[in-house]
Amino acid sequence: MKKNSGLLLFRQTALVFILLYLSAGAVTEAREFRLLASSGLFNFRQTEFREVYGGLNLFGLAAEFYAGNHFGLATGIVLAKGQGEALTIEGDPASFPVSFSRWSFPFLLKYRVLAGRLQLAAGAGVAYSVYEESWLDVDLSSRGKRLHFRGEINADFRLTGRLFLRAGANWELIPTGFRSLLSGGENVNLAGFSFLGGLGFKL
Amino acid sequence: MKEKRGQLIFLASLLFFSLSTFSPRLPWTLRLVQVPKQQPWLEYFLQQESIECLQELEQSYLLRLGRDEIIKLRNKGFVFRTIAFYRYDRFYALVRAIGPEDLDFLQRSFQPVFLEGDDYLLILREVSELEEIPVSVKRRLLPQRGRTLAAHACLPQEYTWLFFKEDAYEQLVSEVSAESLRNKVTDLQNFNTRYALTDNCLQAAQYLYNYFLSLGLPVNFHDFTYSGYLCRNVISEIRGQTYPEQVVIICAHYDSTSNQRWTLAPGADDNGSGTAAVMEAARLLISRPLDFTVRFILFSAEEQGLVGSLRYVQEKLNPAENIIAVINLDMIAYADLLPEDLDIIGDRSSGWLVEKISALTSVYGPLPPKKIIDPSFVYSDHASFWDRGIPAVCLIEDASVPNPYYHKTTDTVDTLDFEFYRQAVRSSLSGLAVLAQLIKPGWPGTPAEFNFRTGTYASIFNHLKAVELFWREVPGAAGYNVYRSSSAYLGFEKINQSPVAATRFIDVLLGSEAVFYYAVTAVDSLGRESNFSRVIPVNAGTRSSAALSGFLSGFFNLSRN
Numbered sequence A: 001m002k003k004n005s006g007l008l009l010f011r012q013t014a015l016v017f018i019l020l021y022l023s024a025g026a027v028t029e030a031r032e033f034r035l036l037a038s039s040g041l042f043n044f045r046q047t048e049f050r051e052v053y054g055g056l057n058l059f060g061l062a063a064e065f066y067a068g069n070h071f072g073l074a075t076g077i078v079l080a081k082g083q084g085e086a087l088t089i090e091g092d093p094a095s096f097p098v099s100f101s102r103w104s105f106p107f108l109l110k111y112r113v114l115a116g117r118l119q120l121a122a123g124a125g126v127a128y129s130v131y132e133e134s135w136l137d138v139d140l141s142s143r144g145k146r147l148h149f150r151g152e153i154n155a156d157f158r159l160t161g162r163l164f165l166r167a168g169a170n171w172e173l174i175p176t177g178f179r180s181l182l183s184g185g186e187n188v189n190l191a192g193f194s195f196l197g198g199l200g201f202k203l
Numbered sequence B: 001m002k003e004k005r006g007q008l009i010f011l012a013s014l015l016f017f018s019l020s021t022f023s024p025r026l027p028w029t030l031r032l033v034q035v036p037k038q039q040p041w042l043e044y045f046l047q048q049e050s051i052e053c054l055q056e057l058e059q060s061y062l063l064r065l066g067r068d069e070i071i072k073l074r075n076k077g078f079v080f081r082t083i084a085f086y087r088y089d090r091f092y093a094l095v096r097a098i099g100p101e102d103l104d105f106l107q108r109s110f111q112p113v114f115l116e117g118d119d120y121l122l123i124l125r126e127v128s129e130l131e132e133i134p135v136s137v138k139r140r141l142l143p144q145r146g147r148t149l150a151a152h153a154c155l156p157q158e159y160t161w162l163f164f165k166e167d168a169y170e171q172l173v174s175e176v177s178a179e180s181l182r183n184k185v186t187d188l189q190n191f192n193t194r195y196a197l198t199d200n201c202l203q204a205a206q207y208l209y210n211y212f213l214s215l216g217l218p219v220n221f222h223d224f225t226y227s228g229y230l231c232r233n234v235i236s237e238i239r240g241q242t243y244p245e246q247v248v249i250i251c252a253h254y255d256s257t258s259n260q261r262w263t264l265a266p267g268a269d270d271n272g273s274g275t276a277a278v279m280e281a282a283r284l285l286i287s288r289p290l291d292f293t294v295r296f297i298l299f300s301a302e303e304q305g306l307v308g309s310l311r312y313v314q315e316k317l318n319p320a321e322n323i324i325a326v327i328n329l330d331m332i333a334y335a336d337l338l339p340e341d342l343d344i345i346g347d348r349s350s351g352w353l354v355e356k357i358s359a360l361t362s363v364y365g366p367l368p369p370k371k372i373i374d375p376s377f378v379y380s381d382h383a384s385f386w387d388r389g390i391p392a393v394c395l396i397e398d399a400s401v402p403n404p405y406y407h408k409t410t411d412t413v414d415t416l417d418f419e420f421y422r423q424a425v426r427s428s429l430s431g432l433a434v435l436a437q438l439i440k441p442g443w444p445g446t447p448a449e450f451n452f453r454t455g456t457y458a459s460i461f462n463h464l465k466a467v468e469l470f471w472r473e474v475p476g477a478a479g480y481n482v483y484r485s486s487s488a489y490l491g492f493e494k495i496n497q498s499p500v501a502a503t504r505f506i507d508v509l510l511g512s513e514a515v516f517y518y519a520v521t522a523v524d525s526l527g528r529e530s531n532f533s534r535v536i537p538v539n540a541g542t543r544s545s546a547a548l549s550g551f552l553s554g555f556f557n558l559s560r561n
């Protein structure tokens, strides 16, 4: 059921991309291509997950394409990864190191406003995420993949004609369908908020 | 009027309630009951109900039961016989009377209750009444506290031990000297009598005390009074280098008796032989490092019904210690025919120890061992340890042909066979050294501080119920092996594929309710393996799931229904 709705979301987003690409031909004078490298911190929404990992380190490459002054498309690749320690649920505290990583490929529709050297933008869409958690001392691991919602806001500050700096925040909802002791027996949602900063280049 | 009657009824019911609550503890409701063995489900029932077994005999159990327990026993259809009401102000002695004169005497002077075979029960007002009984009658005072039957008592023949001669142990036993043994037994005999109530016996205690002192070992008297007389156990030890709280006891009684016990009871075989063997073991072990503590105990007043060892287990057991095993030596120097065999006697929970000592006896004695599992063989100090569930064996010369000088003034050094004696001492010493683990020079050291943590641990997607084992690093070790068993004493299997590099190992507990036992060894680059660490029990039981649901409901505010 959830997978179907994800698929639907994906199809709708793809359609929007195609429409945007086609409409881009009409307003060629405002066409703009932006490349960006960024890094930051991902924070799980659920307290217990934060207790295990703290914040995850985030590295991303993004490509954005604006067809006009306002609407654009964004895609890229993001890696969130970190190491932590399993929580002691019962018994004597002991240290079991664990690691988590998630590769994510977002497809977003973006809207921007320009004000001098500043560009403010908001985006929403989907991301396809592949995640894996493993225990380092014990043969225990889980992996999964999911298409899910992603939203972002960011502010770019133009340094030179082509170079700009970015500060931004993302919000993701990632229901997994896995039950977990740390979620009180409920399905795990890897939802979280990230902050990032980066350096971009305008083609 | 009505109100008064109401009060009366209330008081009466209160009285009834309190009486019915406390009645199982009241002395007049306790009974001594004899239950024949060979009844299906009997042992299971006794275990389930935690019924106190004061004495296991060959064919029956001697139980102390409350009224409710008797009703249960009857309702389950078990056959039993009530012997007497049990009173805490009486003394109960088990005696074994083999000759007809002994039995005549018992019947004239006491009212012995026949139990089975040659075994009788005497109920005494004063413990000193036992002194009137002829010395040829074996006796033991029943402990005031019984034990419940061990759930996992294992019988021999279920496993075998195979020992190969090892240089370190062979070197140790080769130093056992018949001459040294002869000198010690002669010294003991020269006290003329070591009857526990005499001054001579106290002098013998001082002699033993001085002996351990001369070896440079710590030594203590454990004093107690019996029938108004001072008696002293002599206790010394060599502290273990790796796990001093793990203890192996070697013991013997040094007191003696005879029909002229106040003046002449040389007790060369009974039990100068065992006493000198304990002294010899101390002499040979002082120069050698051991993983575990070896304790040397020489008991007094054994001939009074195991009084010295009874008092020891009552007063001196330290809950911080784990007594791995007890080797009791009682009459190990008389050989009626050669080759004489050495009897190695244990109760059912000591089956593993009987097997182990037997295997070592045939290698290092070398003597033919006779393995005997007989919980009714309680006429020496090992029985006091059996009562506490501590594995113990008695080593004794072939008991089927008794020493003709037993408890006589003729039990002297010249009747002993020193070659058999030397081999019996080699056997017991090898058993002691294997149990206490001789540290072999040049080999990897034994991993110290072996301990564990258990718990349930969770990450986002996975959780684990695990035992984390950890230990101190051994210098020069190339890795470690981890062993696991469902028994504390045998059946250990290596659970790591290749040597573990870290000083930590995690074993996943698969939600079973069993107790697992773990040990670890160190291996060097030549593949040589150290001694076992201490063995630790890990309860993989139900505790966790209850705690877990408690945690979850607390942590996530889940409702309990």
Ligand SMILES: [Zn+2]
Binding pocket: B253, B270, B271, B302, B330, B331, B380
């Ligand atoms: Zn004896």
